[in-house]
Amino acid sequence: MERIETDICVIGAGSGGLTVASGCAQMGARVVLIEKGEMGGDCLNRGCVPSKALIALASQAQTIRSGAPGIAGSAPQVDYAAAMEHVQSVITRIAPDDSQERFEGLGVRVIREAARFTGEDEVEAGPYRIKAKRIVLATGSRPLVPPIEGLEAVPYLTNETLWDLREAPHHLLIVGGGPIGIEMAQAHRRLGCEVTVIDGAKAMAKDDPKLAAVVLQALRDEGVRIVEDAKVTRVEGTQGAITVQTSLGAFEGSHLLVAVGREVVKEGLDLEAGKVAAEGRGIDVDDSLRSTSNPRVYAIGDAAGGLMFTHVAGYHGGAVTRALALGLPSKVKDGHIPHVTYTDPELAQVGLTEEEARKRHGDKLTVIRVPMEQNDRARAEGRTEGMMKLMVVRGRCVGAGIVGPHAGELIGMWSLAVSAGTKLTKISGTVLPYPTLGEIGKKAAGNYFSPKLFGNRWVKAAVRTVQRRRS
Ligand SMILES: Cc1cc2nc3c(=O)[nH]c(=O)nc-3n(C[C@H](O)[C@H](O)[C@H](O)COP(=O)(O)OP(=O)(O)OC[C@H]3O[C@@H](n4cnc5c(N)ncnc54)[C@H](O)[C@@H]3O)c2cc1C
Ligand SMILES: NC(=O)c1ccc[n+]([C@@H]2O[C@H](COP(=O)([O-])OP(=O)(O)OC[C@H]3O[C@@H](n4cnc5c(N)ncnc54)[C@H](O)[C@@H]3O)[C@@H](O)[C@H]2O)c1
Numbered sequence: 345m346e347r348i349e350t351d352i353c354v355i356g357a358g359s360g361g362l363t364v365a366s367g368c369a370q371m372g373a374r375v376v377l378i379e380k381g382e383m384g385g386d387c388l389n390r391g392c393v394p395s396k397a398l399i400a401l402a403s404q405a406q407t408i409r410s411g412a413p414g415i416a417g418s419a420p421q422v423d424y425a426a427a428m429e430h431v432q433s434v435i436t437r438i439a440p441d442d443s444q445e446r447f448e449g450l451g452v453r454v455i456r457e458a459a460r461f462t463g464e465d466e467v468e469a470g471p472y473r474i475k476a477k478r479i480v481l482a483t484g485s486r487p488l489v490p491p492i493e494g495l496e497a498v499p500y501l502t503n504e505t506l507w508d509l510r511e512a513p514h515h516l517l518i519v520g521g522g523p524i525g526i527e528m529a530q531a532h533r534r535l536g537c538e539v540t541v542i543d544g545a546k547a548m549a550k551d552d553p554k555l556a557a558v559v560l561q562a563l564r565d566e567g568v569r570i571v572e573d574a575k576v577t578r579v580e581g582t583q584g585a586i587t588v589q590t591s592l593g594a595f596e597g598s599h600l601l602v603a604v605g606r607e608v609v610k611e612g613l614d615l616e617a618g619k620v621a622a623e624g625r626g627i628d629v630d631d632s633l634r635s636t637s638n639p640r641v642y643a644i645g646d647a648a649g650g651l652m653f654t655h656v657a658g659y660h661g662g663a664v665t666r667a668l669a670l671g672l673p674s675k676v677k678d679g680h681i682p683h684v685t686y687t688d689p690e691l692a693q694v695g696l697t698e699e700e701a702r703k704r705h706g707d708k709l710t711v712i713r714v715p716m717e718q719n720d721r722a723r724a725e726g727r728t729e730g731m732m733k734l735m736v737v738r739g740r741c742v743g744a745g746i747v748g749p750h751a752g753e754l755i756g757m758w759s760l761a762v763s764a765g766t767k768l769t770k771i772s773g774t775v776l777p778y779p780t781l782g783e784i785g786k787k788a789a790g791n792y793f794s795p796k797l798f799g800n801r802w803v804k805a806a807v808r809t810v811q812r813r814r815s
Contacts, residue, residue, distance in 0.1 A: 345468075345471055345472070345473050346471060346472050346473070347472075347473050347474075347475070348376060348453070348472055348473070348474045348475070349474075349475050349476075350374045350375065350376045350453070350474060350475070350476045350477075351368070351373040351374045351375065351476065351477050351478065351668075352364070352365075352368050352373050352374070352375045352376070352476060352477065352478050352479075352480065352668055353375075353376045353377075353378065353459075353467060353474050353476035353478070353479045353480070354375065354376070354377045354378070354479075354480045354482055355378050355459045355467065355479065355480065355481055355482060355483055355613075356378075356379065356385065356481065356482035356483040356484055356645075356647070357377055357378075357379035357383045357384065357385060357442065357447075357454070357482075358384065358385020358386055358387060358388075358482060358484050358645060358646075358657065359385060359387050359645060359654045359657035359658055359661070360385075360482035360484075360644040360645030360646075360647070360657035360658070360660055360661045361377060361379075361385070361480065361482030361644075361645075361661070362377075362383075362384075362385075362442055362447070362661070363657070363658050363660075363661025363662060363665065364480050364482065364644065364661045364664050364665050364668070365377040365447060365450075365452045366447065366450050366452070367661065367662065367665035367669065368665055368668055368669045369447075369450050369451040369452045370450055370451070371665075371669040371670070372669075373668065373669050374453075375451070375452045375453065376452070376453045376454075376455060376474050376476065377447060377452050377453070377454050377455070378454075378455045378456075378457060378458075378459040378467070378469045378474075379454070379455075379456055380456070380457060380458035380459070383439070383442045383443055383444055383447075383454075384438075384439060384441075384442035385442075385484055386484055386485070386503075386646075387654045387657075388435060388438060388439065388442055389435060390503050390504050390507065391503060391654075392654055393434060393435055393438055394431045394432075394434070394435060394507050395503075395524075395527055395528065395531075395686070396686055397430065397431045397434040397435075398427065398428075398431050398528075398531045398535075399527060399530075399531045399686050399688075401427050401430060401431075401531075401535070402530065402531040402532070402533075402534035402535050403534065403688060404420075405420040405422055405534050405535055405536070406420075406534045406566075406688070408420040409534070412726070413726070420536070422512065422535050422536045424509070424510065424511060424512035424535060424536075425510040425511070427535065428507065428509060428510055431507060432507070444456070455469050455470070455472055455474075457469035457470030457471075457472065458470070458612065459474075459613070460612060460613050460614040460617070461479075461613060461614045461615060461616075461617040461618030461620065462614070462617055463617060463618065464618055464619050464638055464640060464641075465477070465479070465640050467479065467618070476640075477640070478640055478641075478642065478668050479618070479640060479641045479642070480641075480642045480643075480644060480664060480668070481613070481620070481627055481641065481642065481643040481644070481647050482643075482644050482645050482647060482657070482661070483608075483609050483613065483647045484608075484609060484645060484646045484647060485606040485607055485608050485609060485646035485647070485652060486504070486606065486607060486609055487502035487503055487504060487602065487603070487605075487606060487607075488604055488605040488606055488607045489502070489602060490519075490576075490602070490604050492519075492576050492577075492578065492579055493577065493578045493579070494578045494579045494580045495579045495602070497580075498579050498580065498581060498582075498586055498600060499582070499583045499586075499600075500579070500586075500600040500601070500602050501599060501600065501601045501602070502601070502602050502603070503524055503603070506528070506601060509599075512532075512535060512536060512537055513532065513537050513597070513598050513599035514537065514538065514584075514597075514598040514599075515537065515538040515539070515540070515596070515597035515598045515599070516528075516529075516532050516537050516538070516539045516540075516597060516598070516599050516600075516601060517540050517542065517586060517588055517595055517596075517597035517599065517600045517601070518539065518540070518541045518542065518600075518601045518603055519542050519543075519576055519588065519600065519601070519602050519603065519604060520541075520542075520543060520601075520602065520603035520604035520605070521541045521542075521543035521546070521547025521548060521549075521570060521572070522547075522548070522549075522550070522603060522604070522605065523548075523683075523685045524603035525541050525543070525547070525601070525603040526541065526547060526548060526559065526560075526563065526685060526687055527685060527686055527687060528601060528603065529541045529563060529568045529570075530562075530563050530566065530568060530687050530688065533563070533566050533567055533568045534566065538567075538597070539567075539568045539569065540568075540569040540570075540571065540595050540597060541563075541568060541569070541570045541571065542571045542574050542576060542588055542590060542595060543570070543571070543572050543573075543574065544573070544574065544575050544576060544604075545572070545573060546572050546573070547560055547570055547572055548560060548685065548691070551685070551691055551693060551697070551745075552693065552697045552698055552699070552733065552745045554698075554731075554733075555691055555693070555730075555731070555733065555745050555746075555747040556691065556747075558689060558691075558729060558730050558731070558747045559685065559687050559689060559691050559747060562687070562688065562689060562729065563687065571590070571592060571595070573591075573592070574590035574591055574592040574593075575590060575591040576588055576589070576590050577589045577590060577591065579600065581596075583598075583599075584598050584599075585598065586598065586599065586600045588600065606646065606652055607625075608622070608625060608626040608627070608646060608647055608649050609647070610622050610627075615627075618638060618641060619637055619638045620635050620637060620638050620641050621635065621636055621637035621638075624649055625649035625650075626643060626646070626647055626648050626649020626650070627641075627643035627647050627648060627649065629642070629643050629648050631675045631676060631677070632663075632667060632673070632674060632675050632676070633648055633660055633663065633664055633676060634667075642664050642667075642668070644657060644660035644661055644663075644664055645657030645660055645661070648660060650678060651678055651681055651683070653681070653683060655681070655682075656678070656681055659676065659681070660676060663675070663676045679695060679696075679762070680694065680695065680759060680762050680763035681694070682694035682755045682756075682758075682759045684751065684752035684755065686752065688749075689727075689729055689730045689747055689748045689749055689751065690746075690747070690748070690749070690750065690751035690752045691745075691746070691747045691751055692745070692746045692747075692751040692752050692754065692755035693743070693744070693745045693746075693755070694743065694744055694755055694758050694759045694762050695735065695741065695742050695743030695744060695758075695762035696735055696742050696743035697735075697743060697745060698711050698733060698735060698743070698745075700743070701735040701737070701742055701743050704742075705737045705742065708737050708738065709735060709736070709737055709742075710735075710736045710737075710792060711733060711734070711735055711736075712733070712734040712736060712788045712789075712791050712792050713731055713732070713733050713734075713788075714731060714732045714734075714784055714787050714788045714791060715728070715730075715731045716728045716729060716730040716731055716732075716748045716749075716784065718784070718787065719779075719781060719783060719784045719787070720778070720779040720783075721779040721780050721781050721783070722748065722749065722781060722784075724779060725749070727748070727749040729747075729748065730746070730747040730748025730749070730751070731746075731747060731748065732744070732745070732746045732748070732754075732784045732785060732788050733745045733746075734758075734785075734788040734789070734792070736768060736792050739767055739768050739769065739792075740761075740765055740766065740767055740768065741758060741761045741762055741766070741768060741771075741789075742762065743762065744758035744761070744762065744785070746758075746784075746785075748781070748784075749781065750781055753781075754781060754782055754784070754785065757771070757782065757785060758785065768789045768792050768793070769793070771785065771786060771789040772786060772789040772790045772792070772793055774786060
């Protein structure tokens with residue numbers, strides 16, 4: 345057993361762990377990074393990257409299928425195996441950024457083993473025993489497999505196995521209408537599969553229902569069947585012929601994707617030996633991401649049990665890097681974290697939804713709605729589905745939701761507005777290039793002021809006075 349003493353030991357080389365390891369090592373701390381699987385974690389290997397690569401291909405298939413005014417559409421010839429190989433090639437292209445070689449080049453000691461606590465400041469990983477001043481748990485999450493009768497006996501897919509498919513599912517049944525289910529539903533439909541989404545409650549329930557309805561209608565228009573409020577009671581069948589029994593009847597398909605949420609990985613880490621409490625959804629941490637039971641330990645990203653996004657893991661990683669490398673106090677919050685569902689149209693949200701803002705701010709809330717139809721670029725491109733909603737309290741944006749083309753790109757400015765508490769006057773006064781989709785935000789900000797300016801009798805009186813005095 346080799347003994348290693350270090351300043352910081354990071355467990356998990358996903359988005360969160362890599363952020364801490366690179367930041368702390370480059371600032372001069374001794375860092376050991378332990379990874380039991382692939383470098384890059386879920387996002388690179390089984391999550392964001394493969395899903396967005398497949399979505400991009402599916403979008404091209406859809407463009408061919410639907411054509412455009414003056415351009416005839418035609419049925420795309422989809423080679424599903426080649427599409428999945430392309431997905432792998434995208435992973436391969438990005439992998440060097442997260443690789444062991446790159447991190448060793450930054451001065452990180454990388455160990456490719458499963459780690460577990462052997463004490464409050466010590467972990468064991470294969471033939472290594474690592475004593476560290478601080479330990480960061482960046483161990484991520486895994487697909488939640490619900491206790492549905494018959495499921496264990498049926499060959500079901502999750503985000504961990506979907507990418508191994510090389511034959512297109514004839515009919516993909518998806519249990520769960522969250523972001524994984526909905527993104528994969530549209531992508532597979534566009535690649536020529538029949539798709540049925542079955543949700544026990546409402547699909548896209550974490551989003552503003554009015555904005556989500558636009559996405560769900562777009563999927564239905566493309567032929568995705570979405571069944572809501574259907575309690576799954578039993579699953580049966582074999583590869584190629586699977587039946588999902590629900591409270592609303594039985595649904596038959598060739599393949600089954602289970603996408604009903606994620607759970608934090610706790611077992612295997614011997615958390616008791618490290619005196620690390622994990623009674624909640626994830627590792628129990630305070631607002632500095634420090635373990636509530638062992639002050640030497642931090643948990644970040646999915647392991648912290650809060651919002652599960654790559655940008656959150658990166659944000660957590662940055663906060664913990666400041667605390668560990670520089671000893672600076674560093675708290676995190678989540679009111680300014682955006683999220684995007686990468687369907688077509690995309691749905692993006694930051695800050696409070698209308699419902700949340702109304703609960704919190706009551707009568708002080710003004711909601712501005714601008715349909716995409718009023719944006720010239722959207723009109724020029726024939727992409728007028730969707731809208732923007734702005735939640736404003738005392739002249740500042742407390743939330744923004746956008747459904748429409750490139751909503752994920754458009755939300756950036758509003759993420760800044762929400763996190764910085766920017767006054768809407770600044771946004772309505774910003775000059776944006778014409779014609780861009782981003783102008784929809786400026787229009788929304790302008791619409792907040794229009795009634796105050798144009799319908800105001802004091803303004804009218806002042807203007808009349810100025811005009812009278814003019815020669
Ligand atoms: C299909 C899908 C699509 C997604 N799309 C998006 C998206 O578009 N945008 C977005 O922001 N988020 C997306 N996410 C969420 C995103 O992937 C996660 O939030 C993010 O990967 C979390 O990063 P992490 O560093 O916390 O954990 P992970 O990336 O899961 O990394 C944890 C690492 O820890 C390792 N590990 C665990 N236990 C041990 C141990 N005992 N010893 C050693 N190593 C260990 C694991 O092997 C893993 O590599 C998606 C997720 C899925 C499943
Ligand atoms: N674009 C993105 O940023 C993106 C994409 C994919 C995943 N993610 C991350 O991964 C997480 C997990 O995604 P997800 O879609 O698996 O989970 P989710 O928790 O977001 O949604 C799960 C859905 O499954 C339904 N459900 C739960 N149990 C069920 C059951 N037994 N039968 C039928 N329906 C059931 C729920 O009502 C819900 O609508 C997301 O919350 C997000 O943090 C992000």
